[in-house]
Amino acid sequence: MPAYQAPVRDLRFVIHELLDLPGHYQQLQGCEAVDGDTLNAILEEGARFAEEVLAPLNRVGDEHGCHWQDGKVTTPPGFAAAYHQFAENGWAALEKPAAFGGQGLPGSLASAINEMLFSANHAWAMYASLSSGAVSTIDAHGTDDLRACFLPPLIEGRWSGTMCLTEAHCGSDLGLLRTRAVPEADGSYRISGSKIFISAGEHDITENIVHLVLARIEGAPAGVKGISLFAVPKVMVNADGSLGERNGVSCGSIEHKMGIHGNATCVMNFDGATGYLLGEANRGMSAMFTFINESRLAVAQQGQGHCEASFQGALRYARERVQMRAEPRLKPEQPADPIIGHADVRRMLLTQKAYAEGGRMLNLACAQLVDQLHHGATETTKNAAARRLALLTPIAKGFLTEAGIEAAQLGVQVFGGHGFIREWGMEQISRDVRITAIYEGTNSIQGIDLLTRKVLADDGAELNALLDEMDSFCADCKAPRELAQQLARQVATWRELTGWLKVAQKDDANLIGAGAFDYLMLAGYTLLGYYWLRAAAIAEGELAAGNSDVDFYIGKRETARFFMQRLLPRANQHRALIESGSANLMDIPDSAFGR
Numbered sequence: 001m002p003a004y005q006a007p008v009r010d011l012r013f014v015i016h017e018l019l020d021l022p023g024h025y026q027q028l029q030g031c032e033a034v035d036g037d038t039l040n041a042i043l044e045e046g047a048r049f050a051e052e053v054l055a056p057l058n059r060v061g062d063e064h065g066c067h068w069q070d071g072k073v074t075t076p077p078g079f080a081a082a083y084h085q086f087a088e089n090g091w092a093a094l095e096k097p098a099a100f101g102g103q104g105l106p107g108s109l110a111s112a113i114n115e116m117l118f119s120a121n122h123a124w125a126m127y128a129s130l131s132s133g134a135v136s137t138i139d140a141h142g143t144d145d146l147r148a149c150f151l152p153p154l155i156e157g158r159w160s161g162t163m164c165l166t167e168a169h170c171g172s173d174l175g176l177l178r179t180r181a182v183p184e185a186d187g188s189y190r191i192s193g194s195k196i197f198i199s200a201g202e203h204d205i206t207e208n209i210v211h212l213v214l215a216r217i218e219g220a221p222a223g224v225k226g227i228s229l230f231a232v233p234k235v236m237v238n239a240d241g242s243l244g245e246r247n248g249v250s251c252g253s254i255e256h257k258m259g260i261h262g263n264a265t266c267v268m269n270f271d272g273a274t275g276y277l278l279g280e281a282n283r284g285m286s287a288m289f290t291f292i293n294e295s296r297l298a299v300a301q302q303g304q305g306h307c308e309a310s311f312q313g314a315l316r317y318a319r320e321r322v323q324m325r326a327e328p329r330l331k332p333e334q335p336a337d338p339i340i341g342h343a344d345v346r347r348m349l350l351t352q353k354a355y356a357e358g359g360r361m362l363n364l365a366c367a368q369l370v371d372q373l374h375h376g377a378t379e380t381t382k383n384a385a386a387r388r389l390a391l392l393t394p395i396a397k398g399f400l401t402e403a404g405i406e407a408a409q410l411g412v413q414v415f416g417g418h419g420f421i422r423e424w425g426m427e428q429i430s431r432d433v434r435i436t437a438i439y440e441g442t443n444s445i446q447g448i449d450l451l452t453r454k455v456l457a458d459d460g461a462e463l464n465a466l467l468d469e470m471d472s473f474c475a476d477c478k479a480p481r482e483l484a485q486q487l488a489r490q491v492a493t494w495r496e497l498t499g500w501l502k503v504a505q506k507d508d509a510n511l512i513g514a515g516a517f518d519y520l521m522l523a524g525y526t527l528l529g530y531y532w533l534r535a536a537a538i539a540e541g542e543l544a545a546g547n548s549d550v551d552f553y554i555g556k557r558e559t560a561r562f563f564m565q566r567l568l569p570r571a572n573q574h575r576a577l578i579e580s581g582s583a584n585l586m587d588i589p590d591s592a593f594g595r
Contacts, residue, residue: 004055004120006047007308009552010357011112014364015039017538018531021108024368028375031106042094042109049091050116053082058121061262062428066203068254073202073264079124080205087157092128096135100151107374111367114298115360118305122432123262127160127200129298133291134161134210138231141279141287149237150210159208163291164195164232164268172445174285175223179215181230181275191215191232191275194252194267201266202234202251208243209234211268212291213275214284221282229284230275248273259431293393296440297366300396303404304359306433310404310411311352313426317415318345339414347566348410354532354563355403357556361531362400366392387462391454392527398446398517399524401436408433447516450523451501460498467495470530479537480557483564487529490571494526497575510582518574525571529564536560 015021022039025031057078064076086092095110096102110132117125135154138147138161153159170176179193191213195201202209211232220226236244252267279287318340322331326341339345369392372385408430412419419426437443455463474488501519505511539556547553 004051004058004309005312006043006050006116006119007356007360008043008047010360011043011115012040013535013538013552013556014361015043015112018361018534019108019364019368021106021364021368024108024371025106027377028106028371029377030104031371031375034105034109039109043112045089046091046113046116049086049089050120053085054117054120054124057082057124057262059425059428061121061123062259062432063261065261066254066264068202068251068264071202071250071252073204073251073254073266075203075205075264076262079127079262082124083127083157083205086128092131092157093155096132096155097139097151100139100147101155107370108364108367111297111301111364111370115301115305115308115363118298118302119309121262122302122305123260125302126260126263127203127205129295130162130200131157131160133163133294133298134212136294137212137229137287137291138210138278140290141229142231142276146231146276146278149241150231150233153208153241154210158206159210160200160203160206161210161212162198162201162268163288163295164198164201164211164213165288166195166197168194168196172441174214174227177214177216177227179213179270181215181217181228183217184274187276189215189217189230189275189277190272191230191248191270192272194269196267197255198266198268199263201264201268202254203264207235208237211249211270212278212288213270214288215275217281224285226282227284228281229278229287231278232270232273232275236274258434259428260435292440296393296397296446297363297370299436299439300359300366300393300400301363302439303397303401303433303436304356304363306404306429306436307352307356307359307400307407310407310426310429311349311356313424313429314352314411314414315340315349317418317424318349345414348414350559350562351567352407352410353555354528354559354567355400355407357535357559358528358532358563359400359403361535362392362396362528365531366396388466391450391462391466394446394450394454395520395523395527397440398437398443398450398520399528401433401439402443402521403524404433404436405430443520444513444517447518447520448512450520451512451516455498456502456505460502463498464495467491470526473530473534477533477537478540479533479560480540483533483536483560486564486568487526487533490526490529490568493571493575494522497522497578501578504581508582510586514582514585515578518577522571522574522578525568525574529568532560532563 022036025034061076067074093102095105095107098104138150167177181189181191183189213230213232214227216226217228234249236247238244248271250269252269255265319338321339322336323339326337330337330341369385369389372381376382411426415426418424470491474484477484535556539553542553
């Protein structure tokens with residue numbers, strides 16, 4: 001099983017050199033006290049927790065899994081103790097509001113920690129991640145009484161949270177949901193219905209679980225316009241904050257899954273359970289998107305985290321595994337060389353490295369925007385951050401989860417036959433990462449969201465602002481000119497293709513659906529190219545200045561070159577697929593599929 005080593009050096013590169021988060025924090029309200037030394041100290045402690053506590057439990061969680069009996073779920077050995085340590089050490093409260101017991105630190109700092117948690121143990125980290133989303137949603141949409149009741153124990157880590165959307169008859173089409181909410185005289189509601197695929201819906205880690213449940217109030221309009229959001233505790237809360245009777249919430253079963261065995265995926269039954277309205281009636285989808293958008297960024301980190309974990313395992317193995325002779329020879333005194341000397345193995349390793357480190361840049365850049373959205377000094381800053389974040393979120397979620405799947409498969413391939421057996425851990429990564437392309441809306445849905453709601457909805461205004469920023473950087477940066485020119489050509493392609501789609505979709509009703517996934521992938525390659533060019537420019541400057549960390553900066557510059565020459569050209573294939581239209585998909589009659 002590969003031992004996880006937190007990439008602290010590379011995190012520091014992104015935090016200090018690429019994004020200048022310490023300087024960024026000086027522009028945020030309430031975050032001015034967070035300096036570079038504080039950042040580094042928190043990173044070191046987070047790395048230690050990920051490496052020493054969570055990583056050893058990763059295989060334990062996979063092999064033991066979760067177990068259901070009589071409505072109760074038992075998590076793998078060590079999971080509950082690790083969560084208690086996580087809470088006691090203050091990690092659950094890191095970026096949470098200080099008014100309810102949190103530390104009030106910037107979300108981007110928590111994002112850096114979360115990457116390490118997901119890389120070390122995806123299944124375990126989901127318990128913490130879902131609770132974080134519940135805190136954000138209740139804080140944004142709950143009444144003062146609900147916030148005072150639910151937030152302190154959630155932030156303290158004594159309680160946890162979930163998101164309950166999906167029902168058996170409807171997946172992403174939530175307008176079809178049937179869960180009912182009946183108003184009570186005291187202002188609460190009785191919630192009845194069943195939800196499926198509820199991550200962390202039942203477990204033995206915390207004393208209470210707060211479920212955020214989508215339901216339809218009696219008499220509400222059909223479709224998504226009639227959906228409301230409710231906070232439904234597993235155990236009722238007394239007036240003094242102590243726990244009372246069990247609510248009408250039960251776990252009917254848990255799923256037997258391909259991966260993330262350490263996280264319980266539950267069927268949750270609500271039988272007249274007491275719930276409390278969050279936000280306005282019939283505006284539940286709007287309120288739930290606080291949770292969904294935060295979760296999409298978390299899933300992007302899950303994808304990138306698996307890139308990192310797979311790369312680490314493959315790189316270590318490639319340096320140790322001796323097979324065939326390389327050119328030039330690495331070990332001429334021996335009959336064979338380490339496989340890292342072979343060109344095709346280097347192709348696979350560099351692809352993993354490019355995704356892991358490029359994805360880290362993109363994820364933390366999104367987290368920086370979240371900081372500005374919540375702590376910006378002016379409304380102008382907050383609004384600009386909201387627009388850019390809306391554009392980048394589906395790209396980050398969709399592209400980085402696809403990259404995670406590819407990186408995991410490459411990890412198996414580097415190991416060869418050893419990658420296909422359990423003891424090396426690479427096959428677990430390939431199973432665990434697969435769900436990320438489905439979570440929080442499949443990647444096809446992310447592509448449709450990107451095209452219809454983020455690009456075409458504002459006539460490309462925010463996209464053009466981003467492309468202009470990229471063009472400007474390409475023209476003035478200190479990175480190798482051929483790399484800047486290559487990215488500039490790809491930026492022009494993205495701009496031209498968007499203009500073509502805007503016109504062509506008027507004559508092809510299925511063009512958006514047929515091309516949305518490829519559009520997302522083209523956007524992802526181009527966006528990662530932008531961050532790699534920025535990294536290469538920094539590396540060139542440091543090498544020219546005589547920085548002693550030569551290998552690190554050469555690695556940055558040469559990985560940027562690899563990305564531009566080997567991965568960025570894939571975007572042109574996606575353009576060709578989009579421009580082929582929808583007829584090659586839609587003109588074949590259903591009966592002609594055969595079987």
